[in-house]
Amino acid sequence: MRASYSYQGVYDLGTATDPGTRLEHTWGEAELVAAGYPRHPSARQSQQEGTQRGRCGVCGHSVRYVALLRGHDLRAFLDVCEPCCATLTESELLLVDLTREFRELRYHAAREHGRWRARASFEQQCEQEPALLWASYACNLIATGGRHDRTLRTLASIAGQAERVGAATQSQLAYARALAERIGLEPSLR
Numbered sequence: 471m472r473a474s475y476s477y478q479g480v481y482d483l484g485t486a487t488d489p490g491t492r493l494e495h496t497w498g499e500a501e502l503v504a505a506g507y508p509r510h511p512s513a514r515q516s517q518q519e520g521t522q523r524g525r526c527g528v529c530g531h532s533v534r535y536v537a538l539l540r541g542h543d544l545r546a547f548l549d550v551c552e553p554c555c556a557t558l559t560e561s562e563l564l565l566v567d568l569t570r571e572f573r574e575l576r577y578h579a580a581r582e583h584g585r586w587r588a589r590a591s592f593e594q595q596c597e598q599e600p601a602l603l604w605a606s607y608a609c610n611l612i613a614t615g616g617r618h619d620r621t622l623r624t625l626a627s628i629a630g631q632a633e634r635v636g637a638a639t640q641s642q643l644a645y646a647r648a649l650a651e652r653i654g655l656e657p658s659l660r
């Protein structure tokens with residue numbers, strides 16, 4: 471017997487910082503439409519306009535994480551939330567470890583959010599600290615074997631570290647200022 475649903479993928483519709491996953495969802499939908507499966511009427515607006523949510527085609531709830539499914543009997547595609555996926559037993563979904571798929575999606579979202587926050591706070595610090603701003607450009611200024619390359623690499627590494635954690639420490643800032651001054655970067659900022 472044919473499974474009633476087959477699985478296209480899981481998607482995070484709720485992220486403003488990583489629009490790539492929404493785009494993948496749109497491509498997944500386009501693929502299904504091209505295969506002759508239109509959007510199911512129960513999920514008329516599966517990706518709700520103006521919100522970072524989707525609508526579950528089974529329970530109708532507004533949800534952030536969805537599985538995109540092809541409904542063979544429905545001859546349509548729909549987004550389905552995690553709890554509803556577990557109720558679709560006549561389904562190829564049983565072959566997929568959906569718990570893991572959804573867990574990885576949430577883990578990725580949390581990591582991206584953390585990265586985004588760190589970058590935003592680093593950029594804010596750059597606005598107040600010209601030496602740090604220069605340090606963030608240092609890797610672009612490195613000419614192979616140039617006189618200041620070693621210093622620029624140190625600056626780039628300070629900026630890289632600060633960007634990952636969200637801010638440079640006071641001693642990193644003092645060091646970056648001294649290095650920038652030593653190679654003549656700092657005066658040009660004033």
Ligand SMILES: [Zn+2]
Nearest residue numbers: 526529551554
């Ligand atoms: Zn649901």
